[in-house]
Amino acid sequence: MTRALRGLGLVLALASPAAAQRVTVGVQGVFADYRELSSALTYSGGGFAGIAQLNWHKFSGDFQVAKINYNPTSGSLATDKFASTQFDAHLRWFLASGVSLETGYTKRDVSPDFTTQNFTAIRLGIRANYGLGPGANLLLRGNYLAASKFSGGGTAPLALELGLGLSVGSASGRWRITGDYEFQRIDRKTSVPVPIQQAMARIGAAVGLW
Amino acid sequence: MTGMRRAALFILAVLAGAGSAAAQGTGPQNATLKKAQQAFDNLNLPQAITLAQQALTQHLGAGDQERAYALLGGAYSNQPDGFDKAMNAFRQVLLINPERTLDPNRTPTKTLVAFNMALSTMLLVRGIQVDSASFVAGQGAVPIRFTVTSPARVRVRAVSGKTTVAIDSSVQNGAVSLRWNATLPNGDPVPAGDYTVVVDASAEQNSFSAAERVHVAAGNVDTVAHLTALPGYSPLPVTEIPPRSWRPFGVSFLYAGIAGAGTLALENSQLGTGTRRELYVVAGGALVTGLVMMLKKPAPVPAQGNILYNRLLDEQLVRRNADIAQQNIALRRQVRLTVTPIPAAK
Numbered sequence: 001m002t003r004a005l006r007g008l009g010l011v012l013a014l015a016s017p018a019a020a021q022r023v024t025v026g027v028q029g030v031f032a033d034y035r036e037l038s039s040a041l042t043y044s045g046g047g048f049a050g051i052a053q054l055n056w057h058k059f060s061g062d063f064q065v066a067k068i069n070y071n072p073t074s075g076s077l078a079t080d081k082f083a084s085t086q087f088d089a090h091l092r093w094f095l096a097s098g099v100s101l102e103t104g105y106t107k108r109d110v111s112p113d114f115t116t117q118n119f120t121a122i123r124l125g126i127r128a129n130y131g132l133g134p135g136a137n138l139l140l141r142g143n144y145l146a147a148s149k150f151s152g153g154g155t156a157p158l159a160l161e162l163g164l165g166l167s168v169g170s171a172s173g174r175w176r177i178t179g180d181y182e183f184q185r186i187d188r189k190t191s192v193p194v195p196i197q198q199a200m201a202r203i204g205a206a207v208g209l210w
Numbered sequence: 211m212t213g214m215r216r217a218a219l220f221i222l223a224v225l226a227g228a229g230s231a232a233a234q235g236t237g238p239q240n241a242t243l244k245k246a247q248q249a250f251d252n253l254n255l256p257q258a259i260t261l262a263q264q265a266l267t268q269h270l271g272a273g274d275q276e277r278a279y280a281l282l283g284g285a286y287s288n289q290p291d292g293f294d295k296a297m298n299a300f301r302q303v304l305l306i307n308p309e310r311t312l313d314p315n316r317t318p319t320k321t322l323v324a325f326n327m328a329l330s331t332m333l334l335v336r337g338i339q340v341d342s343a344s345f346v347a348g349q350g351a352v353p354i355r356f357t358v359t360s361p362a363r364v365r366v367r368a369v370s371g372k373t374t375v376a377i378d379s380s381v382q383n384g385a386v387s388l389r390w391n392a393t394l395p396n397g398d399p400v401p402a403g404d405y406t407v408v409v410d411a412s413a414e415q416n417s418f419s420a421a422e423r424v425h426v427a428a429g430n431v432d433t434v435a436h437l438t439a440l441p442g443y444s445p446l447p448v449t450e451i452p453p454r455s456w457r458p459f460g461v462s463f464l465y466a467g468i469a470g471a472g473t474l475a476l477e478n479s480q481l482g483t484g485t486r487r488e489l490y491v492v493a494g495g496a497l498v499t500g501l502v503m504m505l506k507k508p509a510p511v512p513a514q515g516n517i518l519y520n521r522l523l524d525e526q527l528v529r530r531n532a533d534i535a536q537q538n539i540a541l542r543r544q545v546r547l548t549v550t551p552i553p554a555a556k
Binding site: 031032033035036037038039042044128130132133134136138139140142160162163164165166168171179180181183185187193195197199200201203 | 487496
């Protein structure tokens with residue numbers, strides 16, 4: 001606990017009042033809903049996530065790691081809870097008027113194995129960022145999840161991701177309250193359709209380092 | 211009887227005026243002249259003439275000589291057939307003191323006429339006066355005024371040591387007004403120092419000179435201060451507060467709507483319907499943020515028109531200051547001359 005407080009103090013001390021922060025880090029609380037195969041196999045859970053964002057000229061990117069403990073929902077036929085560790089990378093190239101071309105990578109590992117599917121994919125899409133006012137931004141993104149791979153095999157010819165983001169804080173970007181919503185629909189097919197769906201919300205805070 | 215009394219009073223007043231006109235400052239020093247003055251004051255004009263002539267044969271100072279001749283002039287001018295003698299007496303006065311004047315309000319007309327006739331028959335330069343002036347060399351001049359009593363060739367020059375500068379040479383009569391630019395023939399300002407402005411008047415065999423001393427000081431010309439702002443023009447604020455707009459809420463509504471509609475569209479019916487709490491929390495936050503930003507006082511935004519205007523002002527200011535710098539270079543080469551007359555007592 002003491003180490004965590006010292007680390008947070010170090011992070012805040014490093015935060016400078018520059019007008020435009022190039023590096024931002026943050027922590028988030030996560031709650032999510034996960035469904036697979038049918039409406040009988042549903043989970044909900046919560047956890048923590050961390051995020052690091054980089055901005056450099058027309059390039060920007062962020063890296064997120066989320067640890068979520070899923071439990072079967074009431075009415076679900078699932079009996080085993082599991083933990084999911086999801087890593088997301090988003091790399092963007094600014095086009096114009098707040099619109100960026102986005103690519104990235106997503107990887108989800110579950111524990112214990114085979115409780116649900118491990119999943120990896122490459123994301124391709126666009127992101128729109130709109131400034132509501134000084135220090136307030138809204139973003140919307142849509143990605144196609146290509147090259148999907150599952151621990152249990154199979155393919156996903158249709159895998160889409162939709163995101164809504166919110167960021168409110170100081171105009172300089174030194175501190176921010178963030179909220180992110182991410183919805184994934186993955187139409188996995190083996191010999192039979194085995195669809196996967198995940199909705200995740202991240203609520204947290206971030207500080208600009210420099 | 212009344213007419214005789216009036217005539218006597220008039221003559222008394224006239225002679226008193228003439229006597230006082232003849233008197234200069236303190237009274238005469240010579241005893242004979244004092245008696246002559248008393249006789250004049252007592253309207254005993256023949257005795258005053260006799261005594262004044264006797265006094266002139268004695269050794270008199272310049273002041274007493276002037277008084278004696280003035281007394282003679284005043285007395286002769288009021289004697290029958292004494293006009294020419296009065297003129298001659300006044301000529302002597304003017305030779306002693308060319309600046310001598312009579313008060314027209316206190317001097318009898320006959321005396322004044324005799325004095326002026328004497329003045330007009332002589333070549334004198336009177337009332338030479340140099341004004342105080344301060345000017346940039348080559349761009350101004352100092353006025354010089356004097357009076358020449360009869361037509362003459364008048365040459366005016368300024369002399370200081372070995373430096374002699376011709377000011378004017380012309381035929382003049384009466385009041386003369388000249389302007390001296392205090393420059394040498396080559397256009398350079400005269401060196402600083404004390405100068406004597408000499409007026410030489412000559413007509414046939416007659417000539418007369420008068421002089422006035424002046425001091426010429428040389429100094430720097432004031433330069434123009436640089437501008438920090440253009441007079442009459444003020445910079446405009448570079449930011450302005452835009453009017454309130456529904457746009458933040460509209461966009462947040464649009465984004466949240468797309469996310470909600472997209473979620474509904476993408477939800478797989480095979481997997482059932484969840485609580486959608488993730489969507490509601492973030493979309494709700496987006497809507498609230500949009501609403502707050504719509505109601506909040508808009509932040510100042512750059513006013514492009516004002517920025518361009520200010521840039522133009524800055525350019526004009528730089529240009530004006532560059533002009534001033536050039537002007538100051540020229541001004542630093544100039545010399546300001548200050549000419550002041552030196553009092554005679556100095």
